[in-house]
Structure formats: C-alpha cells, structure tokens
Amino acid sequence: MYKDIDAGLIDQQCVGRTVHIAGWVHRRRDHGKLIFIDLRDRSGLVQVVFDPEISEPAFKIAEDLRSEFVITIAGTVNARPQGTINLNMATGTVEIAVSSIRILNRSKTPPFYINEEVDIDENMRLKYRYLDFRRERMRNNLILRHKVTDYIHKFLDDSGFLEVETPILTKSTPEGARDYLVPARLYPGQFFALPQSPQQMKQLLMVGGIERYYQIARCFRDEDSRSDRQPEFTQLDIEMSFIDESDILKLMHTLLAELVKKVVPGRKFNEDFPVFSYHEAMNTYGSDKPDLRFDVKLYDIVDLVKDSAFGVFRNSLADGKSIKAICVPGIGHYNKSQLDNLQEMARSLGAAGVMTVGFDEKADMDNLTLEQIRSVAAKHMGVPEITSIAKRLGAKAGDLILIIADCWEKACEVLGDMRRRICLSLNKYDSNELKFCFITNFPLFKWDEENKRWDSMHHPFTAPTEADEYRLYDEQLVGTTMSRAYDIACNGYEIGGGSIRIHNADMQRHIFHILKHSDSDIEDRFGHLLEAFSYGAPPHGGVALGLDRLVMILAGENSIRDVIPFPKNQNAQDLLFSAPSIVEDKQLKELHIDITKDKKEQS
Numbered sequence: 001m002y003k004d005i006d007a008g009l010i011d012q013q014c015v016g017r018t019v020h021i022a023g024w025v026h027r028r029r030d031h032g033k034l035i036f037i038d039l040r041d042r043s044g045l046v047q048v049v050f051d052p053e054i055s056e057p058a059f060k061i062a063e064d065l066r067s068e069f070v071i072t073i074a075g076t077v078n079a080r081p082q083g084t085i086n087l088n089m090a091t092g093t094v095e096i097a098v099s100s101i102r103i104l105n106r107s108k109t110p111p112f113y114i115n116e117e118v119d120i121d122e123n124m125r126l127k128y129r130y131l132d133f134r135r136e137r138m139r140n141n142l143i144l145r146h147k148v149t150d151y152i153h154k155f156l157d158d159s160g161f162l163e164v165e166t167p168i169l170t171k172s173t174p175e176g177a178r179d180y181l182v183p184a185r186l187y188p189g190q191f192f193a194l195p196q197s198p199q200q201m202k203q204l205l206m207v208g209g210i211e212r213y214y215q216i217a218r219c220f221r222d223e224d225s226r227s228d229r230q231p232e233f234t235q236l237d238i239e240m241s242f243i244d245e246s247d248i249l250k251l252m253h254t255l256l257a258e259l260v261k262k263v264v265p266g267r268k269f270n271e272d273f274p275v276f277s278y279h280e281a282m283n284t285y286g287s288d289k290p291d292l293r294f295d296v297k298l299y300d301i302v303d304l305v306k307d308s309a310f311g312v313f314r315n316s317l318a319d320g321k322s323i324k325a326i327c328v329p330g331i332g333h334y335n336k337s338q339l340d341n342l343q344e345m346a347r348s349l350g351a352a353g354v355m356t357v358g359f360d361e362k363a364d365m366d367n368l369t370l371e372q373i374r375s376v377a378a379k380h381m382g383v384p385e386i387t388s389i390a391k392r393l394g395a396k397a398g399d400l401i402l403i404i405a406d407c408w409e410k411a412c413e414v415l416g417d418m419r420r421r422i423c424l425s426l427n428k429y430d431s432n433e434l435k436f437c438f439i440t441n442f443p444l445f446k447w448d449e450e451n452k453r454w455d456s457m458h459h460p461f462t463a464p465t466e467a468d469e470y471r472l473y474d475e476q477l478v479g480t481t482m483s484r485a486y487d488i489a490c491n492g493y494e495i496g497g498g499s500i501r502i503h504n505a506d507m508q509r510h511i512f513h514i515l516k517h518s519d520s521d522i523e524d525r526f527g528h529l530l531e532a533f534s535y536g537a538p539p540h541g542g543v544a545l546g547l548d549r550l551v552m553i554l555a556g557e558n559s560i561r562d563v564i565p566f567p568k569n570q571n572a573q574d575l576l577f578s579a580p581s582i583v584e585d586k587q588l589k590e591l592h593i594d595i596t597k598d599k600k601e602q603s
Contacts, residue, residue: 002072002104008044010091014077019096021046022072022104024134025065026115035062038115039071042139046091047080048073050098058101068107068114068134074100122561127575129566141563145551147263149216152236155255161212161238164205166198168218173200173525178222180231188592194220197544199461200529202239203501206540207532211241216547224572227559228493228549231572234564238498239542245486245500248543249275249438252488252496256436264554269434273488277441282409286324286416288442291492292435294423298324298415301403304388310380312355316405324411325403327393328422334358334400345421346404351414354402357386361398365390420492431556436490444468444483445514453516454478458485460511462499463541472507478514488545495550498543505533 003022010019023041035050050062058073065071075096086092112120114134125132132138153163172179172193179193195201197219205213217237223229240247253273260269270292281288286298302323305313316323334342339356346354358374359365368387370378378386395401402418404411423429444464445454456462463484464472471477488496502508508530512522522530548560561567568574588595 006043007041007046010046015079017077020074025069047095048098055099058098061101070105072102073098129576141555151259156214161214164213166201170195180220180222183591196221206241207537213239225570234547236545241538241540273436275438281439282412286412288439289489289494291420293429296419301325322408322411323405324415326415327395328400330398349414349417357401363397439487442483442485444481461501463502496545500541503537505530
C-alpha cells in the first residue's frame, strides 16, 4: 500500500492510528539522533520523524533522503510535544513516527527551490512546469481553477443549459485576429483554421433550437502575448434564444456573485454590479473596463477654462478639443523627476503632454494663494481659475491634478490609463476587493483610418439597437449606429463580452457590405450562416467569459500564465516542449508545403 490517507488531512483525530502516506520530501532536518522530514502531497504537508529506537532500518534509509525524493512511509500518528507545535502548518499539532519507508524514486537537485516561495525567472518555471506544479502557489491556482469550472458546470446545468462541444478544426473567418491555420493533407493548398471562438457554431445551435447552450471552449488567436492574453486560451461560452440584454446581464450577475461567495468566500465584492454606457464609462473613468476600486474620476473642465488666458487651453478650444482632468489624492508633493516621469507616461500613451497642478500639504483650499500652488502654468491660469478647477474635482491639500487637452477619446484614454497606473503604484485600493460592472451601448462600428473603412467594434454578428437600424442605410449616419453589445469588467480587466446577435439574413448581409466584404467573399465565408437564417432563426444572444482572466483575478495574480497549466511564454513559445519547432521534410511533403531555403536557414 502506498497511502491510505492524504498528508494534509492528518490531525488530532488520527492520533494513535497507523497510517500509510506517500509523497515528496519537502524538507529534511537531521538532528543527529532524530531525522525530521516534511512530507508533501497535493493536500499539504505533515512532519514525519525517523527514530532509530523505533526502526533502525528506516532511520538508515532516511539518512540518504534528499529534497524531492518520492517516498512512501508507514507509521503511528502522535501528538507533537509541547513547544514543538507549528501553527503555520495545518497538520502542525501532530507528527508521524515512522516504522517503515520505501524510496519510490530519487530526484536530481531541482533547478529552483520548490520548498520556498521565492521569485523565479518565469522562463525557468515554464521550462520545468511539472516542477512548478509542486509549489504551493501553482498548486493552489490549479485547485482554484478546478473549483471555478466545477461551479460553472453546476450553475449552468441547474439553469437549463446544455453543454455542447464544437469542433477545433473549422473554417477561417475574420473575427478580429489572425487565424492559426492547419493544412489539410487530403486537399492540397487548402486549410482548416483553429477557432478564435465558437461564434458562428453557437449561433447555428440557436437556429437548431437548442435555446440554451454553454461550453468551456478552447480558443486560438495568433496575436502578440500580454499578461492577460495567450495564443491559446479558455472561455466560458454561452448562447441563449428568445432573450434580450437584461436576461444575459441578470444571468452573469447571478453566476459571478454566487461564484465569488462559494469559491472565494474571503473576497469582498460589490453585490450590485453598476451598469455604465460606453460613453459614460469613457467619460468618467477613461476606460471601457474601468477599475472601480479607485475613487478617482475624470472631469470635463471646458466650461471653467473657456475664457482662459492660458495659450494651451485657448488653442485647444479653438481646435474643438476636450479638456479633461483628474485629481489624484495625496501626491501633490511630487518632485521634478517624478513629474517628468508623468510627462513621459502621458507622451508614451499618445498625448502631447500633461499639465500638472499640485497643492501644498498645508494649502488652504478655500483661500488659495499662488505660493500654495505648484504648477508651471499657475501664473498663466491665475488663482481663481485653478480654484474653480480644484473645487470641481474635490481637490484637497496635498493633491495633484492632471490635465489633458486633446480630442475627447484620446484625452479620456490617456487620463484613464494614467489614473489606473498611478493609483496602482500608490496602493490606492483594497487588493482583496472585487469590483464588477457592466458596460453597454457600444458603438456598432469603429473607423479604420489606415484602410479607410468601417470595422466592427465587437464583431460583425452584433445587432444594432432597434432605434438605430435606419442609420445602417444612411452613409452619413452609419458611424453613429449604436449596438446591442455589452462587456463585463472587474478591477480594470475585461473579463467577458457579448451581444444580441443579428438573426435576419438581409441585415447580416448589409452589415457585411458596410464592412467592405464582396458578395463572393460573403458567400464563401458566411454563406452557410446566411442560409441557416433563412430557415427561421430565433432572436438570440450570448456572452463569452474569459476563464483565464477571471481565475487570475480571483487568485490575485498579475498574469494569466500563472493560472494556465501549460501556457506559452511572452514570445508565444512553449518552453517545456520546445514548440513551435521544425518538422521533417517528409511531413511537409505530405502536406504539399514547401519552405524556401532562406526561411529554413533563419529557423
């Protein structure tokens, strides 16, 4: 017998019992007459003691033990003597007196410490991911991921949804990112694509009368990696028939609220998820995924500076630009170097610069003087103008105001990004808090300046609002059409998004025309969907929740790579399996693929 109980489950109720446990040597301490081992399995740690007076053979074997050896032991559970209890271990009140031991496998010295939570180079962790799994942090993240998916299955099963699998090999269609292509051996020159999402398939399930579908779906997008993106990722995919936006938002609110309560009960969260329009979120927080943990908002100050003598304001207003401001609490004492860093931050985000107005920590905000204001523009603006801005923003002594003059969207985006970066760097938030919100009423299209055409803000299957349908047929109004799309945000991340879909073939075809798809292209790429709509498609809509991002936030991690079992690194490489890699010429020949000589040499 290898084991009859998990190490982490041994407690006072086991005292006097003979147990068998198996696992890895976590730590070894040789006290001469006694040898102590912390034995680790998935459930946790327990201390085992080798005493030659109990078993001389077991003691001799223990002298040879090293970290990460795999062992199985038998022994008697004893209460630890007073003074040796370890309250930092769940099993810290007991220990096992070993009567027999077998070494099941020996281990080389690992390339990094497994028994210490220290910073390790990420590429090293990914190369030896199987060792990284043994560390408590990664083990807990995988357990949390399991609990999240287990809860989702139970919740949606109880809510009348059917779990339906969709294919991995499918057709290449434009959905916002590059496809991963798979050559079809039996059809030279033709390719399957890995799905960016099961978008069309879940809509076809609605046409087929399934009505309530879900899937923990694998998705693939050939795009640059970021901390919250991966070439291969997982999403909770949901689609429903005969519903509107309120039905989807209600479902997701209930799912997420109950998930937090049951899976991470120690986390604080806002029970009522506020709903913001896209314009309201951008105008107030500078982001369509606002971090509501920060009580810092954007304010429009055009009316306060419309008669300003300050040239920057005067010229910006003449060009029709917006002037937005935020007040960051308690950092008005920034030195010149720090203020220069803020300027550089603003420029790196695309602004020409940022104007800063700081206030002395002892400033009388009701009776400001020039000496209490720290700003190169103070003399040009004047105290009354600065006082009016400070009152609108609720500035207090010691605060710092940041002002951006630019087009509305750019001013909002830059200040929103600076808002989040500064507040995160100053720890101006509760790290244990989750702040959810919904964003609705997105524009249906966004203008692609490079290609001089409209792109979908969400995706081309998103329905316009009923009130705006007429705008689709007026070239002057197309860009002002609003959509029935919605996003879910939490702590500054977009964790989900969806929309009510187009279910009318004529409207869907017209949207494709607006996006500059030719008739032949429409028929080739979407003909199956349009034909399906001609057989009586119900009104339907859905949502996709980024499972990796959600688990990352719940785990308190900063990268989804820390909650994905086998992720790619920042360069989209799999370091464990050394992928992507060169394949044999024979395989390429079978697939009718020829790689030019210079490309091979580069590889």
